[in-house]
Amino acid sequence: xxxxxxxxxxxxxxxxxxxxxxxxxxxxxxxxxxxxxxxxxxxxxxxxxxxxxxxxxxxxxxxxxxxxxxxxxxxxxxxxxxxxxxxxxxxxxxxxxxxxxxxxxxxxxxxxxxxxxxxxxxxxxxxxxxxxxxxxxxxxxxxx
Amino acid sequence: xxxxxxxxxxxxxxxxxxxxxxxxxxxxxxxxxxxxxxxxxxxxxxxxxxxxxxxxxxxxxxxxxxxxxxxxxxxxxxxxxxxxxxxxxxxxxxxxxxxxxxxxxxxxxxxxxxxxxxxxxxxxxxxxxxxxxxxxxxxxxxxx
Amino acid sequence: xxxxxxxxxxxxxxxxxxxxxxxxxxxxxxxxxxxxxxxxxxxxxxxxxxxxxxxxxxxxxxxxxxxxxxxxxxxxxxxxx
Amino acid sequence: xxxxxxxxxxxxxxxxxxxxxxxxxxxxxxxxxxxxxxxxxxxxxxxxxxxxxxxxxxxxxxxxxxxxxxxxxxxxxxxxx
Numbered sequence: 001x002x003x004x005x006x007x008x009x010x011x012x013x014x015x016x017x018x019x020x021x022x023x024x025x026x027x028x029x030x031x032x033x034x035x036x037x038x039x040x041x042x043x044x045x046x047x048x049x050x051x052x053x054x055x056x057x058x059x060x061x062x063x064x065x066x067x068x069x070x071x072x073x074x075x076x077x078x079x080x081x082x083x084x085x086x087x088x089x090x091x092x093x094x095x096x097x098x099x100x101x102x103x104x105x106x107x108x109x110x111x112x113x114x115x116x117x118x119x120x121x122x123x124x125x126x127x128x129x130x131x132x133x134x135x136x137x138x139x140x141x142x143x144x
Numbered sequence: 145x146x147x148x149x150x151x152x153x154x155x156x157x158x159x160x161x162x163x164x165x166x167x168x169x170x171x172x173x174x175x176x177x178x179x180x181x182x183x184x185x186x187x188x189x190x191x192x193x194x195x196x197x198x199x200x201x202x203x204x205x206x207x208x209x210x211x212x213x214x215x216x217x218x219x220x221x222x223x224x225x226x227x228x229x230x231x232x233x234x235x236x237x238x239x240x241x242x243x244x245x246x247x248x249x250x251x252x253x254x255x256x257x258x259x260x261x262x263x264x265x266x267x268x269x270x271x272x273x274x275x276x277x278x279x280x281x282x283x284x285x286x287x288x
Numbered sequence: 289x290x291x292x293x294x295x296x297x298x299x300x301x302x303x304x305x306x307x308x309x310x311x312x313x314x315x316x317x318x319x320x321x322x323x324x325x326x327x328x329x330x331x332x333x334x335x336x337x338x339x340x341x342x343x344x345x346x347x348x349x350x351x352x353x354x355x356x357x358x359x360x361x362x363x364x365x366x367x368x369x
Numbered sequence: 370x371x372x373x374x375x376x377x378x379x380x381x382x383x384x385x386x387x388x389x390x391x392x393x394x395x396x397x398x399x400x401x402x403x404x405x406x407x408x409x410x411x412x413x414x415x416x417x418x419x420x421x422x423x424x425x426x427x428x429x430x431x432x433x434x435x436x437x438x439x440x441x442x443x444x445x446x447x448x449x450x
Contacts, residue, residue, distance in 0.1 A: 012156045015174070021230045022176035027171065027250075030159070031450050034168035034241060042420055047449065050377050053426035054449075067428060067444040078449060086165045090450050093447035097178060101253045106171075110243060111450070118442075119449025120378035137419050175369050191368065194361055196298050197345035198368075222368060234369050254369060262361075264297035264369025276298040278364035279337050279339070 001075035002058045004049055009077050009088045014127060015072060018073040024093035027106040029089040031085050041126030047080045050118040054078070057117040065094065065109050069101040076109065089121075145218035146202045148193055153232045154222050157185060162217040167239035171250040175234040177227050185270030191224045194262040198222070201261040209238065211251050213245040220253065222263055233265075289314055291356050292358070293325065296363035299339060302331040312354070319350030325362065335364060372437050374406065377431055377444035383412040393435070395442060400431030401413060401423070406443065 001017050015028050015144050033045050062074045072095040092109045097103040117131045145161050159172050177189050206218045216239040223233050236253045240246040267275045291310045300306045310324050315366050318341045326333040341348045344358040381387045391405050399422045407414040422429045425439040428446045435441050 011159070011251070016170070019174075019176060019230065021177075021179040024176055026174040028159070028174075029247075030163075030170040030172075031171060031243070032168055032239075033162060033165075035165040048421070049449070050375070051422055052440075053442065056426045059277060077417075084164065089228075094384065094397055095176075099173065099175070099251075099254060103173075103247060107247045114447070114450040116428075117449050118149065118377065118444060118445070120444070120445050121448045122378070132382065132445070133448040134379055134419075134447060136446050137416060144430070167323070178325060192297055193368070194342070194363065196359075197342055197361065200345045243334045258366070258369040260347075261368050262296065262340075262366050264350070264363070266297070275302065276364070277367040278298055278338075279367060280365050281298070281335060 001077075002062065003047055003077040004051060004054060005077060005079055006081045007079075009079050009091050011088065011091045011093075014075045014077055014091050014093045017075050018093045018095040020095055022097065023072040024097050025099035025102040026093065026095045027059045027099075027102040027112050029090075029092040029106050031110070033085050033089060042085060042123060043126055044085065044124040045089065046124065046130075047078070047083065047123040048120050048122070049078070049080050053118050053124045058113065061112045061117065064112060064128050065105040068108065069096065069105045071096045071101060071105055072136050074105070074109065076113065077104050078113075078117070080119070101138050145205065145221075145270060146199055146252050147221040148198060150225045151206065151223075153223050153235050154165040155232065155235045155237075157237050158219045158221055158237045159217050160200040160271060162237045162239040164216045164239055166241065167216040168238045168241050169243035170237065171243075171246040173234075173250050173254050174232050174235040175233050175254070177229050177233060179229045184282060186229060186267060187270055188229065188268040189227050189233065190266040190268065190274075191222070191227065192264050192266070193222070193224050197262050202257065205256045208236055208256060212252065213240065213249045215240045218249070218253065221256070222261070224242055224263070231240065289356055290314075291316070291321075291354060291360060293321070294359065294361040296361065298364050299332060299335065299362055303329045303336070304331075304339045315353055317350060318348050318354060321354055322350070322359070337367075339364060370437055372397070372402075372435060374402070375376075375440065375442040377442065379445050380413060380416065380443055383416070385412075396434055398431060399433045399435060402435055402441070403431070405421060410429050420445060431442045
């Protein structure tokens, strides 16, 4: 399951979608908007995406994980738009017969998502300024 | 948060309990009753625990993870009693500023739980027989 | 001295009870306790070497001395999760 | 030929538009496209070397030839998650 949404992420629904009698393990990862980054206060983040390509790349992220590990099911949802501190920006869920694969695949999926899916965040700093986050671009620090 | 319960595990509540503005990452692990093990069908599992010691050891599992990684919050709940295939036997939730720590600590906590917390499962096999699972004990295969 | 020992899982099943009362000499250690347990409950003899022993909710090795004032429990390897 | 290029994030902000229309020679490749984009939109010149280019929703290197029938997009490094 792949989804881009403007609405709050229902991670319970996402998790239920990967549960199965053939799975003994489920791993869910949530990315949430953190208040402090290197001592600076974040008030909110705005997420934008190249929708068509992001959906294609998210499907590749799922397919890649399913190629590497024997998984039962995977699901990814990424939120777009304006997110306040503490809100969930991304949820990745994976199930497998045994726990090692679920942990490894879950981690791999969020890493790949951050590397290759065309989604961008804009910082809304506490001092009122805004700043697109583009790792490696002049004047932009890498944010992990 | 540490809990042993006879009731269905509310993993949403558990996950909410570790979310925080200072966390950018949440990892949730669910252990669920798998139908097939080495070609044999499981109908149900019965879990029993040495309550007082299990609670003490679960607290140690949390403390150990918080010593090893800079975590924001941790929570573990283990279900006891009779569980049908597909039901959740254990849930581990952890939050941290960055995702690596959440993944590593989540995995470490479930590993330690399985090694040292005095809880036992009894298989209810599809052929009607039952069998305590005691890894390393004569006649018992290690089940992971 | 009288010592109550809690049993769990297959140990409880084999012994047919969740609490056994043993007569042991003063200063009995965990290793000696295994012997007394096996002698008193022959059904446990086969698994006695593999039982884990907890004293006061902490795992105890065979050299630890038991005491009726601190709870003692014996159980087979754990399988939670 | 006429080529429409979609822009995102800081590239869109700097150009002041989410879709630019460029005049490029036939058989223009992605590397040459960066040059045309910089010349037409000077505000993008500083980041043009670091822009990622997607052709038909796949990342394209500088040698790939663009074609008006397949969607082209330019954007700075991604930061989702």
